[in-house]
Amino acid sequence: MTATVIDGKAFAAKVRAKVAEEVTRVKAAGVTPGLAVVLVGEDPASAVYVRNKGKQTVEVGMESIEHKLPADTSEADLLALIAQLNADPAVHGILCQLPVPDHIDADKVLAAIAPAKDVDGFHISNVGLLATGQKAMVPCTPLGCLMMLRDHHGSLSGMSAVVLGRSNIVGKPMAQLLLGDSCTVTIAHSRTKDLADVVRGADIVVAAVGRPEMVPGDWIKPGATVIDVGINRIEDGVKEDGTPRRRLVGDCHYDSCAAVAGAITPVPGGVGPMTIACLLANTLTACCRANG
Ligand code: GUN
Numbered sequence: 669m670t671a672t673v674i675d676g677k678a679f680a681a682k683v684r685a686k687v688a689e690e691v692t693r694v695k696a697a698g699v700t701p702g703l704a705v706v707l708v709g710e711d712p713a714s715a716v717y718v719r720n721k722g723k724q725t726v727e728v729g730m731e732s733i734e735h736k737l738p739a740d741t742s743e744a745d746l747l748a749l750i751a752q753l754n755a756d757p758a759v760h761g762i763l764c765q766l767p768v769p770d771h772i773d774a775d776k777v778l779a780a781i782a783p784a785k786d787v788d789g790f791h792i793s794n795v796g797l798l799a800t801g802q803k804a805m806v807p808c809t810p811l812g813c814l815m816m817l818r819d820h821h822g823s824l825s826g827m828s829a830v831v832l833g834r835s836n837i838v839g840k841p842m843a844q845l846l847l848g849d850s851c852t853v854t855i856a857h858s859r860t861k862d863l864a865d866v867v868r869g870a871d872i873v874v875a876a877v878g879r880p881e882m883v884p885g886d887w888i889k890p891g892a893t894v895i896d897v898g899i900n901r902i903e904d905g906v907k908e909d910g911t912p913r914r915r916l917v918g919d920c921h922y923d924s925c926a927a928v929a930g931a932i933t934p935v936p937g938g939v940g941p942m943t944i945a946c947l948l949a950n951t952l953t954a955c956c957r958a959n960g
Pocket of ligand 1: 788809839
């Protein structure tokens with residue numbers, strides 16, 4: 669079998685186009701959705717993410733409010749900024765880019781964001797709403813994965829799903845979303861015994877462990893759907909000028925998994941583009957809820 673490639677880039681473009689259309693409608697009614705993104709410090713990967721978020725926010729017609737704070741910003745100053753954004757009616761979504769520097773307690777920061785503006789879905793109240801099947805702000809990456817799965821399969825009801833990874837950002841909310849769609853869900857992690865056999869039982873595999881090409885094709889049940897959340901930069905040989913050749917790979921070994929799976933997301937161009945598209949969709953949702 670050769671897997672159908674699930675094109676996250678094209679799907680994300682469709683989501684953004686829909687958001688842009690809706691933003692036009694909301695603006696005509698007198699409200700411009702606003703997304704505030706806070707970045708503390710100079711982590712280069714975070715700076716790239718924040719730049720992309722800002723650019724795409726503007727492209728769909730929303731207002732992008734960026735706060736770039738120095739790495740030595742105190743926790744109190746960051747909390748004061750969040751309080752100010754919570755109170756600002758022009759700000760409908762707030763995102764504090766993680767990780768924050770070590771002297772700042774990330775949990776405290778996430779808890780300070782007003783749940784209705786928590787477009788990351790990381791506030792404990794949104795985590796609880798999602799876990800109890802209520803209307804929550806849903807974390808963007810797992811939401812993007814779910815949208816691609818629903819688009820490909822229609823109903824997920826009764827399918828067995830294995831989520832590899834138990835992070836608060838991806839693994840746990842992903843498992844909740846799949847459960848909400850009536851999958852039988854297993855969360856596997858670094859201590860899981862007989863991991864290959866666990867994965868082999870799954871109709872849906874979502875890999876979010878951050879380990880390059882960890883899942884080989886012979887772990888995949890023939891015809892299964894593989895959603896690869898990993899974005900890992902690896903060195904792969906050397907270039908003619910003697911410098912290392914680098915490339916992006918997922919948590920799954922693409923060629924061997926694609927040879928067995930029914931459908932698979934590529935890296936890059938799979939889950940990645942969906943994350944920001946869902947952030948924009950969440951911001952629009954927050955804005956619409958705030959304005960009736
Ligand atoms: N850092 C890596 N991924 C994310 C994300 O989805 N949201 C935030 N706020 N920070 C991140």
